[in-house]
Amino acid sequence: MRNQEDIILSATLEQAQAEARCTEQREQWLAENSEAINAYNEHVENHGVFSDYVRSF
Numbered sequence: 001m002r003n004q005e006d007i008i009l010s011a012t013l014e015q016a017q018a019e020a021r022c023t024e025q026r027e028q029w030l031a032e033n034s035e036a037i038n039a040y041n042e043h044v045e046n047h048g049v050f051s052d053y054v055r056s057f
Contacts, residue, residue, distance in 0.1 A: 030037070
């Protein structure tokens with residue numbers, strides 16, 4: 001039989017593992033897409049974004 005501390009510990013461990021996996025997936029996605037992200041950022045820097053003409057700020 002588990003006591004309350006075991007349940008809290010296991011839930012905490014599961015949450016930490018899920019967060020670590022999300023961090024890994026984010027870093028992998030950024031690495032795989034860094035070239036496209038950099039190209040887009042450069043394009044925006046040079047040409048602006050399509051909605052620049054409708055913004056009032």
